[in-house]
Amino acid sequence: MSAGALIKTALRQGAAAFAVLAYLTLVGLPARLAESALSVFSALAAALFFLLLRRAPSAGAGTSIVQGMLGGLVLGMCTVGMVGGLAALVGSGVRVQQVLDKMTPPNLAAWFGVPPIAITRSQLGALELLRPALALALAGGVGGALAALSRARLSLSLGDPLRWAAIALPFLLLGLVIAMGDAGFPLGGSNRGTLRLLLAMLAIASGMFALRATRAGLEQRGVAGALLIGVAALPFTLDQFQNAVMGIVFIFVMMGLGLNIVVGYAGLLDLGYVAFFAIGAYAYAFLSAPFSSPWFSQQLAQLGLPTTQPLLSFWQAIPLIMLLGALGGVMLGVPVLRLRGDYLAIVTLGFGEIIRLFMLNLADLTNGPRGLLNIAAPTLFGYNLGNPRDIFILALVGSAVIAFVALRLERSRIGRAWMAMREDEEAAQAMGIHLVRAKLLAFAIGATFAALAGQLYAARQVNIFPDNFSLFVSIDALALIIVGGMGSIPGVVLGAIALKGLPEVLRGVDEYRIVTFAALLVIMMIVRPAGVLPTTRRRGE
């Protein structure tokens, strides 16, 4: 490789890596990492150069390392230029923070390993400036060496033993989670609760992988059964916070399974799915807390009925709410029968917003932005099921039932009709599929499941507000089935864990929650557009 090409590549790759590090500096990460900032960023730089150089066409190990070091040097010089320049500005009394919110002295000082006071007094020596540049150049070299190594690596294929290991992993993790419930367990230290939650989620996620690794038939059913028992043990061992997070994860599994029927099976892109979730939640709220709706309590008073008690219990409300959900689905379905693709997306989005705006503005009925309060928790034989553990159990049972129904539907006549319709509507119609019926059924069944999820959600929240049913819920639900893999039931579980569970584990990084999640979403789509666990059918294509 000629020197010119080498330098050109180094400039390009250095600039790319600089963009990443500059971004992380601007959002204030160095201040968070404090003294470990330089080492963390060096490791990150090494990883970046590894990724950049890995795909390089058959270069020798030496070239790769030199290339990495040159790139690292460019990166180091750019970074020191930017951070040093900002430090000089801060040192000379310019109020940089007025514009760049996170450019505090501690943030800049972390790069150079000096106390913040050195920045405000502009006491940065050449040595301190040189250190990050050299560290980043070195990191580039390490990245290059790693890239050279990876090109020479041996391809491992383990086959069956690995498969069994994948099947065993969830059970090992579940065991670990249960063991961690014991106070004497020596793992976790200060962050134990979060670690345990993460492990519980990982156990369920790896269980979904394990299901995929099994051979269809008895083996798969056996593993599924064992897994169900293992997961069912979780609510009894996790603490309140962990149960609360798992509860919301599985409420979203219920919702995701419903949306999976509409989008994954039938191919109807629905961006307003939250409408049915809201219908379920508000319907249950009206039934169980009519006193917090001005209009309802007035009507009840006129009819001479008691206004302080629920009209129906949680269990009695279920059939009614399923019916309402299905009706809502058909109501949305009828007008959009003729629409396809993106038009369908925007109309459903509008529908979802209309429902939310009605909840916000029909203050007489829904109490407007102040929401419906004191919704009753489900009870069973006089035992109150409102605590996070029991809600988690209810969500698990709900998810299992819905997953079973969805699985049967997928393999039924109507399921095959949906998939034919998803691939090509005209061809499906030519084959004798009744499009109107198939579409309406998909909308109605999907809406029913979402309404049930909404009912459980209302019971969990106790108080609900229109803001709980914003467009973001639809987006979350859609994103989770896409992350998991469209049309795949284990994918929905995995997606719900990744989208609703992981952000809770990331609570420690509070303000970075949403950007991390958003970046993950983009990266995920680029690296694995078919989802983490695509359907077998799709994989066969």
Added chain:
Amino acid sequence: MYAGERQGDIVALISRALSAARQGGAGMRIARRMLGMLLIAAVIVRAISVSATENYPLSFWASQVANGLVLGGVYALVALGYTLVYGILLMINFAHGEVMMIGGVAGFFGLQIASALGLLSGSPLEVVVGLLLVLAFGMGIAALTGVTLERVAYRPLRNAPRLVPLISAIGASLFLQYSVLLIFGVRPMVYQRPSLIADGMRIGAVFIPYTGLIIFLTSLMLMGALFVIVQRTRLGRAMRAVAADKDAAALMGVDVNQIIAFTFLLGSALAGAAGVMLGFHNAVIKFNSGFIPGLKAFTAAVLGGIGNIPGAMVGALVLGLAESLGPSALGIPAEYRDIIAFSVLVLVLIFRPAGLLGEAVVEKRA
């Protein structure tokens, strides 16, 4: 998407017409028309009865029309970018509203620099030049963002199923919003209007702010320019070729990547202009300023027939007018104006599924 490329799809058109006939038939279509007429009649009756009871003066209606046209102009500037990208790539660039917001943020800093240099306190000519520089700065940064977005988040997904780039775009939208929040902090950025454009025109009791006038006229001009670029220039021909068939266009010697990048550049620059002008008009830009206008602009683009440039303009104006006139004409609280906007969309799509100006669009990719 654009006129003149549809002849090849006659077979598909015929099959679609046949299927439509099978599904509903002529009777169904007439029934739907009747229902549509009935609805329109009901709205008109309601509007007349309300205006009879409320007795609003004529100047009130004129003011609301002016408000609606300005609002429509804002939506149009954003909707043009949506429709352009959709026309070429058949993908919804959900992050388009955020590109607009970034244009507004850049314009804010440009404005600070310009006023620090004293450009905005001199003679009217100097002020105009200064303002144009601020606008150009905002457009430039927005265009850069748009092109980067395409390169990083969309190009790798060009052959993926349609939902995949949509999700990537949703991720990009959130990422841009919250990055701006993290980097520049939570305070809203406040545009200080130079006195030249601070006032407005008075026609009787109707007041039209200069900023609003500028937005409306610019959106009309840009729509014209865009239409000419797409329909009359070499580049436009290449864009239409890419829209019709990427592989065939590549075979004919069109650099597809370059054309798509150019499309994003054009659309994002428009959004950047919208961001800066919105900043001057409404005074405030925040990290989430792009989301709602983006959503509305998308609605406008679909309303007019997505992929159709004059359609985006018409859709945006209809939406703007519906939002400003609707609540008063129907005699309902202003809280319901978003419901009116979305209801108009749903109704139009039910009765004219391809949008107001869109023709029956044949799905090219299932």
Added chain:
Amino acid sequence: MRPLPHLPTRLVAFSAACVLLAACAVPTAAPQPPAPAEPTQPAPQQPTAAPAQPAAAPTPEPGKVVIPPGGKIRIGGSFALTGPIPDPGKDIRQGAEIAIDDANAAGGVNGFLFELVAEDGACSGDQGTVVGNKFAADPTIVAVTGGTCSGETFGLKPILQRARIPFVSPSATNPAITSADCDVCNRVALSDALQGEVDAEFVYKELGLRKVAVMHDSSDYGKGVAEIFRDAFIKLGGEVTAFEGAKVGDTDFRAILTRIATAEPELLFFGGYSTEAALITQQMKEIAGLQNTKFLGTDGAYTQQYLDTAGSAAEGAFMSYVAGDTQADKLAAFREKYIAKFGIEPEKLGPFHAQSYDSVLLIVEAIKKVAQLDAAGNLVIDREALIKAIRETKDLAGITGTLTCNPIGECGAGGVQVFTVENGQFKQVYGFGLKR
């Protein structure tokens, strides 16, 4: 047919990503003292290494928080750091941090220092529930300051009530936050009910206006205070010509304002936050029929940001605020520390920093009253005693005034003041503590 080797790779990559993300969370998580066993579980055996370590986990006692020597007194905080109004949320968090710093600088309690465990309540009931459960599951959390928004606080309320953790909200103003059946619910903010009524009196009696229009931002706060104002004004005998809602985040109010202008009201009342209030003030000047109409905003908009955004259009506008009496020196000292620590003036972010300081102060003082050292040198805090102590707070000198909690947990001090904008500054013209 079955590309198996892929699966384990994907699994490994997925787990690696998760672990990496969790690792990111570690440096920010506060170093916890060796956690006592979770109360939901019977803990039969203690760590066997216990005798060797001086700071071993003490045996948990039901209803008590036991902090070993060297541990910290952990106060949870639910703040709206993301969501629709991150500005005031950040301000409230920073105000609380200053209060913690002050308490620690004064020596803490018996040598034990305080620590703020900040969580993002995101101004939503949903996140409030999650945060509440997180605090309830953590046996080291003594009390909670927050939430920022009323919806968020409604999410916290039932969970903390069950977990017996008292909370003091600095800024949730919905009247239903405190109630007779909730003994852990307290707030420093004054309920919307008070402000709306005083505002109506000011307009009717002081300004002598009879015809007003009312607007709100459809948030629970804005709509709540607007409704109370409307009802109070009608009760006084005035006429309300319009009651219209916009949305938080709206920037173009011209259509609504044009409609309001047709009835030619003498004053426009707006319940909502700074940005919307400032834009409405600006756009009113453009609408024929509203140019001479006065403007009255509420405490959510009593900020420097309102003045900055509205600019010259703000001259003559009225703004009501809930404040204390003679604590100007305390506020100045607070402001100085705040600027030194965060590099920004608190008023630029939001209106509730002083309330936030006081809500932490209230908790800290109550803890000082009930905390006791046991024989092993552990600090023991009885939860029920703390709940009682907070409710019995009397004559506590805070920044916003002298704090006294009433039987249902309304601890806010002071009263409603009305300001007008003069030469870009707020100047008090009416209400509590005005010196003529």
